[in-house]
Amino acid sequence: ILNVEQSPQSLHVQEGDxxxxxxxxxxxxxxxxxxxxxxxxxSPEALFVMTLNGDEKKKGRISATLNTKEGYSYLYIKxxxxxxxxxxxxxxxxGYALNFGKGTSLLVTP
Amino acid sequence: xxxxxxxxxxxxxxxxxxxxxxCSPISGHRSVSWYQQTPGQGLQFLFEYFSETQRNxxxxxxxxxxRQFSNSRSEMNVSTLELGxxxxxxxxxxxxGGEETQYFGPGTRLLVL
Numbered sequence: 648i649l650n651v652e653q654s655p656q657s658l659h660v661q662e663g664d665x666x667x668x669x670x671x672x673x674x675x676x677x678x679x680x681x682x683x684x685x686x687x688x689x690s691p692e693a694l695f696v697m698t699l700n701g702d703e704k705k706k707g708r709i710s711a712t713l714n715t716k717e718g719y720s721y722l723y724i725k726x727x728x729x730x731x732x733x734x735x736x737x738x739x740x741x742g743y744a745l746n747f748g749k750g751t752s753l754l755v756t757p
Numbered sequence: 758x759x760x761x762x763x764x765x766x767x768x769x770x771x772x773x774x775x776x777x778x779x780c781s782p783i784s785g786h787r788s789v790s791w792y793q794q795t796p797g798q799g800l801q802f803l804f805e806y807f808s809e810t811q812r813n814x815x816x817x818x819x820x821x822x823x824r825q826f827s828n829s830r831s832e833m834n835v836s837t838l839e840l841g842x843x844x845x846x847x848x849x850x851x852x853x854g855g856e857e858t859q860y861f862g863p864g865t866r867l868l869v870l
Contacts, residue, residue: 651799681859690761691847693858736800744813745790745859747800 651739653748660727660755667723668751670737674718679740682711682722685750686733694722694735727755759784761850761862769868775836778865782829782850788812789831790859791823794845803846806831807853835867843869 652671660666672680682694695704700715708725724731734752738745762781770776782789791803802815806825823833829850835842845866849859 683861690861690863691849693860696858738800744802744805744815745800746802747792749797749799 651737651746651748653735653737653751655751656749657752658754660753662728662755662757664727664755665723665725666727666753667721668735668753670720670722670739670748672718672720672737672739672746673741674716676741677715677718677739678742680713680715680720681738681740681745682720683736683738684733685736691736724753727753729755729757731755761848761860763846763848763862763865765865766863767866767868769870770838771870772838772840774838775834776838776867778833778835778846778848778867780831780833780848780850780862782831782848783860786850786852786860787829788851788853788859789825789829790849790851791831791833792847792849793817794847794864795841795843800847803833838869840869843867 654669680697683691684694685691695711697713702713704711711722713720732755734750736750738747764779788807790805792800794800804823805813809825820836825831845864847861847864849861851859
């Protein structure tokens, strides 16, 4: 089992705040890093699949960066909205299977 | 395109029973993976099927098994249920065996009494 750590465990911000979370993963045997957004009572929704060191991806107000040499990825949300409230999961793929972190639970209040 | 569907959505069983969960992937997807989530834990990988063959397997006891049919639909079976098997079981599909996005179903919530 490969250790994937996410921090913080939970986060509460006000509408309009920008925020970021961290995903740490083993720096060896890197294949890909996935980010998912999981709202309560819904299916996890894929945000990004990142494969190259230095990758930066963006989807609307959400962006992510990847550093495979040091084993971390950041997810940024600019101008958080209440609808961004969800658990954000990262998953490290070593070429065998996806290893998920426990997620960062984000609550955005108006 | 219809998304990944899982049946049933909720299930209550008693210890010692066995259960079968079903997953229908997105049309055209040949890979189906299964995950377990228990309270306080991240998603744990159970196994992956690709073109009717189990390709990868996680660290779960032999009571957990699965199969995939020619239409890519997959079933997961848990025999001799234990209280600790109470969890949300998710399946995810992707088009091929490569590194691309997996699409998750809504999950089956299993409660073992």
